[in-house]
Each structure stands twice: as structure tokens, then as C-alpha cells.
Amino acid sequence: MPGRALILVENLSVPFDRRVWQEATTLRDHGWDVEVICPRGTARDTEREATVDGVRIHRYPLQAASGGPQGYLKEYSAALFHSVRLARAVHRRAPVDVVHLCNPPDLLFVVALVLKVLSGGRTKVVFDQHDLVPELYLSRFRPKRDALYWALRLTEFLTYRTADVVISTNESYRSKAVGRGRVRGDRAFTVRSAPALDRFKQVPPEPELARGKEHLLVYLGVMGPQDGVDYAVRALARLGERRDDWHAAFLGGGDAFDDVVDLAHRLGLDDRVTFTGMADTPDVQRYLSTACLGLAPDPLNPLSDLSTMNKIMEYMAMGLPMVSFDLTEGRVSAGDAALYARPNDVDEYASLVSDLLDDPVRRKQMGEVGRARVAGALSWSHSQSSLLAAYATVDPARR
Incomplete structure (x- = not known):
């Protein structure tokens, strides 16, 4: 077995988050012991704990933000608290070899640092950049680069610096990682999101x-x-x-x-x-x-x-x-x-x-x-190969 991977995601519950679920099941199919920490869903994924297709999932209660940036600060603070709490419990039960951080927010590097301390530096970090959070802020809240924008740039940079490997959803995101994130090219991988074709099947029209x-x-x-x-x-x-x-x-x-x-x-x-x-x-x-x-x-x-x-x-x-x-x-x-x-x-x-x-x-x-x-060219099979190549660089069996 290559090792134990812990995936952290705040934006959606799992397995509802299709990208995260594809990544988790791909790693599972290639020998990784995979656990996930995520928020509870509202209409689905409501159990506190569940094991689905061999992937153990830990869920925490979370009130979605409303209003302006202050609402998101409250949501993300609660998510960070629960993520640290659950990650420590998972690590105490059996050491985590790789912690996989899915943004937003760009605060989960704090959980990674906690696990690094607990493991004496042995836990490796994969940053799975789903969104460019500073650009998200500009697009959603402010057209100008104010103090909060630069604070978000700082947390993004700290996440890049904490990561041993960065995986991006496209080449534009990867270029940001290599450019403003100063991530080495051989540590930056593109893992495109791809729909699960077994979910998107034609049925008789209505x-x-x-x-x-x-x-x-x-x-x-x-x-x-x-x-x-x-x-x-x-x-x-x-x-x-x-x-x-x-x-x-x-x-x-x-x-x-x-x-x-x-x-x-x-x-x-x-x-x-x-x-x-x-x-x-x-x-x-x-x-x-x-x-x-x-x-x-x-x-x-x-x-x-x-x-x-x-x-x-x-x-x-x-x-x-x-x-x-x-x-x-x-x-x-x-x-x-x-x-x-x-x-x-x-x-x-x-x-x-x-x-x-x-x-x-x-x-x-x-x-x-x-x-x-x-x-064909945009299928999950291509993304899967890139994901596994990224994980090969942090595989404890290869260190």
C-alpha cells in the first residue's frame, strides 16, 4: 500500500463534490488508504461519518456564508476549527502520509502544518487548487485590490509554500502556481476536472x-x-x-x-x-x-x-x-x-x-x-494519470 491520504475540502460535501470523489476513488483504486474531511450536506451527505466504497468520510456541521466578506470569515473560521480537530483525530488513529488540501479557502495550510508537527515533518502536502481565491474576491466583492485582496494573496502564497506538490485544474491556474506561487515546474501538475460519463447518460427526452x-x-x-x-x-x-x-x-x-x-x-x-x-x-x-x-x-x-x-x-x-x-x-x-x-x-x-x-x-x-x-482528450483517464504522477512524487514507498 502506498500510504494514507487525507483529503480536506470545505466547499462541498463528499461524495457530492464530483472532482474530489473522482480523486479519492482513483487513489483508492491504486492502493492508497483514503479518508476525507468535509462539511455536512443539507439534503444529502448528512451523516457525521460514513464509509462509501471503501473511502472513510468525516463530516462537520457548517453554516454557509451569507452577505459580504465577514460572513465568509465566520464560515471559514468554523471550517478550519473542525478540520484541525478531525485531522488530529485521524492522525492519532494512524499517521497520515499525505494531506490533500482543496481550496477555497486558502487557510487549510494551517491543518497541514499541524499534521507536519505531529508527524515530525513526515506528512507531505498536496495543494489541489480549485479556485484562484484572490481573483474570486475581485470578481465577487471588490473590483480593486484592497487590503483584503492582499491578505488573500498572502494566504495563497503560504499555501503554495507549505505544499510539496500543487495540482491545478488547468494550465492558466498552473501558470499562476509557477509564477506568483514560485512553485517548481516539476512540482506543478495539471489535473483537469472531467465529468463522470456514467453520470451523464442520455435518457429518453421529456x-x-x-x-x-x-x-x-x-x-x-x-x-x-x-x-x-x-x-x-x-x-x-x-x-x-x-x-x-x-x-x-x-x-x-x-x-x-x-x-x-x-x-x-x-x-x-x-x-x-x-x-x-x-x-x-x-x-x-x-x-x-x-x-x-x-x-x-x-x-x-x-x-x-x-x-x-x-x-x-x-x-x-x-x-x-x-x-x-x-x-x-x-x-x-x-x-x-x-x-x-x-x-x-x-x-x-x-x-x-x-x-x-x-x-x-x-x-x-x-x-x-x-x-x-x-x-477523449479531456477525459478523466488523462487527468487520472496526472494525479497519480503528482502523488508519485510524495509516495512514502518511494522516499
Whole structure:
């Protein structure tokens, strides 16, 4: 057995966090003894402890933040307290060889330092950078680099410095690690997120989901202020001025959910859009199997331009073409499976959606391109190889 790995994640519960679950099960399949510390879910993953498919999961109670940065400080402080408490208990039971930190926040390096002290320096650290937190702050709260932005840059740098290996979701993130993080190139790996194709399977379409219209449009994903759902709603209002042969469904939730529902109401879209809230796998399959295109409205901001959006990968897994704003990593992911509007231009976005609705042949071709990409070059099998290569550098059996 290579060793014992402890994965820490604060953003989502496990196994609901699909990236973390893929990583955990990949390591398990290659001989690692894997445990996970994460928050409890609300509708799922609610048990305090569980063993799922051989992975032991420890969950703690956590109140999600609301409001401004102060709410996140409270949430992250509670998460750090519970993570330290549970990590010490796991290590006392059997020493942890590798602690795997998934951000946000960039505070979990404190847990890693505790384990390093307890192990006499033998515990190694893998930093799994899911988000660029300083850019997230600029995109969500402040357009300017204030004192809190620089504090976030400091905690990010301390996390880079604590890590023995950094794994990034794309090449843009990896370049940040090597550049501002001063991580050696041979210690920086790209492990792209990839949809589990066994989850994204076509099922018989259900035309009634389109509420009597010819076309169903779908948004799938988180609804935060930085995710551009308001751009999608405004683009649909423009689309509604041109044609009425469509209905749109928004699958997901987040702290911008109420705001975008209110926006849709104010724009007169109550009978044109459905907001389902958080959707489980069967509903995701139903809606995406019925839809004719996916909405990827992430606007140009410091975070989204450099980030790989899960929704894009998931649309492609279902063979759905999409319309996106023209973002650096969006093009890397989607390629010819998307049409690209000028960043943040809702008029052009609506025009491209309309063009695609009128061209079923092109939609089919784009969907086939996307499915081939996630089944081939962007598949988890490629990411899996990179993950295992990263772990090979900290494998206690090879030291």
C-alpha cells in the first residue's frame, strides 16, 4: 500500500463534490488508504461519518456564508476549527502520509502544518487548487485590490509554500502556481476536472419539460454573483423579444438564486423560465437529454477568464452544444462545441442562441464534437494519470 491520504475540502460535501470523489476513488483504486474531511450536506451527505466504497468520510456541521466578506470569515473560521480537530483525530488513529488540501479557502495550510508537527515533518502536502481565491474576491466583492485582496494573496502564497506538490485544474491556474506561487515546474501538475460519463447518460427526452415549446434551453450549475446567471436571464429577455418557441430551465442554487429569480420576474419571464433549485442526477439527465442547447453565461472577470467551468464539461458529456462568452479557458475546454459571444454582450449572446435554435444540423455536429472531447482528450483517464504522477512524487514507498 502506498500510504494514507487525507483529503480536506470545505466547499462541498463528499461524495457530492464530483472532482474530489473522482480523486479519492482513483487513489483508492491504486492502493492508497483514503479518508476525507468535509462539511455536512443539507439534503444529502448528512451523516457525521460514513464509509462509501471503501473511502472513510468525516463530516462537520457548517453554516454557509451569507452577505459580504465577514460572513465568509465566520464560515471559514468554523471550517478550519473542525478540520484541525478531525485531522488530529485521524492522525492519532494512524499517521497520515499525505494531506490533500482543496481550496477555497486558502487557510487549510494551517491543518497541514499541524499534521507536519505531529508527524515530525513526515506528512507531505498536496495543494489541489480549485479556485484562484484572490481573483474570486475581485470578481465577487471588490473590483480593486484592497487590503483584503492582499491578505488573500498572502494566504495563497503560504499555501503554495507549505505544499510539496500543487495540482491545478488547468494550465492558466498552473501558470499562476509557477509564477506568483514560485512553485517548481516539476512540482506543478495539471489535473483537469472531467465529468463522470456514467453520470451523464442520455435518457429518453421529456418534451413536457419545454412547457409546450419547441426548444428547451438549460443552465446547469452554481448561481453565485460571479457566475453570470443574471446575464443569461437578460439575454433570454432579449431572445423573448424575437421569438417565443423556447422555454428555459435553470438547474442549481446559490446565494444569487433569489436575485436572479426576482430579475426574471421583473423582466416578464415568469412563463418562460423554470428555476428548479439544486438538481440530483436523474433530473440533470432528464433536462439535459431534452434540451437542445446549454447556456454558459459566465462573464469576463478576473476569475472566470482563467477558470474551467464544470457546466461546460457537463454539457459536452451530454452532447449538448452551448453558447458562451468568449473566455480564455472556456475556449480551451469547449473548442468547436460552443458559439462565442463578445464578453458580457447580452445582445450578441441572444443572437447566437437564436441562430443555433434555427440550425439543428449545426447543433448536432457541435454536440458530437463536445462528446468526443470529453470522452477523449479531456477525459478523466488523462487527468487520472496526472494525479497519480503528482502523488508519485510524495509516495512514502518511494522516499
